[in-house]
Amino acid sequence: METPVFDFVRRYAQSGTVRLHMPGHKGRGPLGCEALDITEIKGADSLYEADGILAQSEQNAAALFGSGRSFYSAGGSSQCVKAMLFLAMQMTGRGTVFAARNVHRSFVHAAALLDLDVHWLWPEDGYQLLHCPVSPQSLCRALEQTDVLPAAVYLTSPDYLGHLQPIRQLAQVCHQFGVLLLVDNAHGAYLHFLEKPCHPLDLGADLCCDSAHKTLPVLTGGAYLHLASSVSAPDDMVRQALAIFGSTSPSYLILQSLDLCNQYLDTSFRRELAQTVERIAALRSTLSARGWVLPETEPMKLVLHSSASGIPGTALADLLRKNGIECEFADPDYLVLMPTPQNSEADFIRLAAALPEPAAPKGTQVVPALFSVAPPVQAMRIREALFSSAEELPIAQAVGRVCAAPAVSCPPAVPIAVSGEVIGEDLAEVFSYYGIDTLPVVREKS
Template identity: 40%
Template structure:
């Protein structure tokens, strides 16, 4: 697989030019840290080396077209929704309740209303095709589904895309956690999604910030480029672009190794279960340990693992989430097994993490977010309308959305979530 961006950067840095152009580091931070100089192409008007590299990515993933993002899946999600805004006159997005906050912020900025699809469990994004079909109405512009979710839950994309397409509606998939599926043949763009946002940086060897917007319909490429240019910096990082370019060559050359790594993750799951751990069902790239079933809170188990030299992706009252990558070293799995084998099991205790809250929506997220607000103690917020976006990261998922009325149960859950102060609409 050719690497046009990397080759250009290598060439340019070998020439030792006097750098009378941005950025100010003049190659000191990295010789590849450049800007849109002659020949370097330009991310939002890509027709040279960046476009060639994007085409390589599209071919590897089976997409109609791919756009690079140096602003993570956050920018790719803005790109998906902004593109939709240009091609649909409808105003409502059906979205899984536990979507990442970037869905909410994009809808606030673009003026979309959101109709929430509720899963059975906190943080799950697994919604049935029947439920999606029940929610679709004449104002539905698209369905937005996250798959994989933070615990590793996966959605039936094939079935949901069939529902969407039967109703003439686009399916947008937040695949931030699933870029590695380029190897496993179940990438949502193959299964029927119309657009997907993939954080290359989460599960592929790519610098933080590197992500893809994949399009089924290549004709939408110019529209999506314009939209991403509206939200993204006009100085995207060439270090990230280089890393996205090199990722193509990794994908093309490391299929067997990557599939072996995935096998090793699944083997570790089995080994951990055989020594008494209970695991939540999860996708191929993570292990979600039910810490409580082993006698710990998720926080305590994560702390113990930290003390033994392992930092995990996320922990909460009940679970510890370990996220791997196709470039994970084999010895990591062996060491992890040894560490976890030697952790003493304690008594079983079970508690609920968070109940699935369904607060009443009073005004749109946009209206609430841009209305006059005040910040109050969460304990005093019952009866008020939420005006801000409050959530710990990870998982970066708000429990109560702007525009929704906060009730007593919301207050309890928000405080457990670590939200002690909250913005509410001042005039309501």
């Protein structure tokens, strides 16, 4: 697999050319990576009008992922989520999206920028912030009952806790109704490379975004927007959609990193991934034998339902931190760890040694944080509320007021209330549970 972007930049860095172009560091500086940080000079192609080395590299990625087409983003999945929704609106001429509620905040930003109508798909068995299972039956019912079909159904899979939606069945339902399926696969770029590929595109999704940087060895910000072969939007339209939400100066460090990753995906990744999946499964068995409660997840996440084992996730994260281990995410219930093949055997050994014995006896009943939250009243459009004048209030005083910006902790950046929704007592309880004390609400006119 060729690496045209990396090769071009390396040749340029070695050429001794006098840089009278941007960036201002001129290839020299204290970070050590400046020489490889270039801009759209002759021969370097241009991401949003790509027809040279960047287009070649994207074609390599598409071949590796088995997608119809793949496009690079240096602005993470946050950029791709917006582009994907914009494309769905453009392609269908419709302005509504049905979305499982556990969206990342980039979805809310997209809904505001695009003035989308969002119909939320709520979980059927009690509200959990990070998990929103959608069954084919409930999706079918929702699509049958609507007067106007949406531009797309939008799912987050895997979610932050590693749960996967039944994409194959949900895609069948979408296609039965002639509706596009969009998947926020930010956490699942690796899924295509498992022994049994289960990337959303393998299972019938039409468009999806992957944060390459979350599970592959790619610099932060590197992501893909993938289109299934059945999606006929012209390249120009896709590039334009990405350009609207990205900088005109995408980082060539990130682009080289995506380019180099193709070579890794083409050579040793599948083997190393299989070994890591086995290693994680072995650690999971050891921890479960020690009494830890581990929910079923996608294979590359190690999630401890810590509170069910008698220790809040946040306390467990502190304990790991004292042992020189930093987790991906912790809340009162869960601790989320995201190993990859780039972790060494020594890392796994340190982790197993640093985890204490669970505080609760083995077999303790598992009680996840389930709230009885009624779907909030939407008092304003998302766009109107997000762009309104706002004031920050303590949660207790925000009850009865309209949420302006989705108050979230990042990670996981999943909104409890969405812009435009009236904050009820039930939502206030969820905010308090997750330790969020204040919320921006729409300023009332005096």
